[in-house]
Amino acid sequence: MSQPTRSAKNRKLNSAEPAGAYELIMDAIVTQKLAPSQKVSENILTEMFAISRTTARNMMEQLTAQQFFVSVSPRITRVAPLTLLDVKQNFAMRKLINPELFAMAASQLDVAELAEINEAIFHEGPITSDAMALKLLKANKQFNVYVARKVKYPLLMHWVGQLEDTTMRIYWLYVKMHQHLPFTWDHQRSLVDAVKKDLSDDIRAHVIKILTSCEERVLGAIFLHEQLYRQDLRLPLGSEIQAGKSPARAS
Incomplete structure (x- = not known):
């Protein structure tokens, strides 16, 4: 059988x-x-x-x-190992690429479609299942890849896709430790509103603000967890994750 x-x-x-x-x-x-x-x-x-x-x-x-x-x-x-260098490099490259990417693509974007894609990232309450965590991370990737496709530069699309796959690896750690994404749906909605107005400086500022906040949260989670700070970023067991949390840290 x-x-x-x-x-x-x-x-x-x-x-x-x-x-x-x-x-x-x-x-x-x-x-x-x-x-x-x-x-x-x-x-x-x-x-x-x-x-x-x-x-x-x-x-x-x-x-x-x-x-x-x-x-x-x-x-x-x-x-490939996932190290602190990989995390820093990923954020550095996205800070260089994404602000200009969104500013360049703004006039080509269907704002209603972008807002609909952003809706898929919305989630209330803790993210307690691996399936939901992966679904939300993929939705976030789709949000950024959708914008990259509107620019229509094949090499840029390739870079963004590869960066977003690494971003999912990084954000997975954060979600498993804190049960929520390192950014809020409202952050992304504010970015969609800026895109709708097609104001390049505002768009760049929103992207940088989101990425800077995410970087601070992710690095903070790593630095507050001794095991992750000292070794390859292999996800610890559930009991070790709880032991590594800082009870005073606010989301």
């Missing part, structure tokens, strides 16, 4: 290759089912995601080129 069931599952997942395979693997990297610095191989990806060896090989090459996987030796590939 088990073999036909497994074959049916394989056929279902294989039908989504290769684009679907990329999303499955990236979801696992973000949620740390493929943890930072974990060893990966074609066999591991084939078994874990029920994809063909050819697709697994292609995904390893693509993710290595994008620096989500790193080749330690000809025989060993690992998930």
Whole structure:
């Protein structure tokens, strides 16, 4: 009975290759089912995601080129570590790119559509499930990628997509520790209002304000958690997360 069931599952997942395979693997990297610095191989990806060896090989090459996987030796590939340097670099690059990106795209954006995308980020109460956390992080990525697409510069779109995937890895840590996003839906709504007015200086200021606030919250969460501060940013166990929280820190 088990073999036909497994074959049916394989056929279902294989039908989504290769684009679907990329999303499955990236979801696992973000949620740390493929943890930072974990060893990966074609066999591991084939078994874990029920994809063909050819697709697994292609995904390893693509993710290595994008620096989500790193080749330690000809025989060993690992998930890229997530370090404090990666966090700082991600925020620095988004502070350089995103303010100009939103200002450039403003006149091309459908504000109603942008507002609708922003609605998908809205969530009341603590984020207590991994599925909800991933859904909200993907919605936030879509918000920024949508803007990048309106600029219609392929290289810029590629950079933004890669930065947003790393952003999901970073924000995942924060959500798991604090059960909410490092920004509020109201912050994004204010940005949408600025885009609607098409005032470039206001748009840039809103983007910088959001990113600066997020960076402070994320770095604060890391610095207040001794285990994360001292090692590769592999998510601790639930009990360790609670022990690392600062009871006096306000959201």
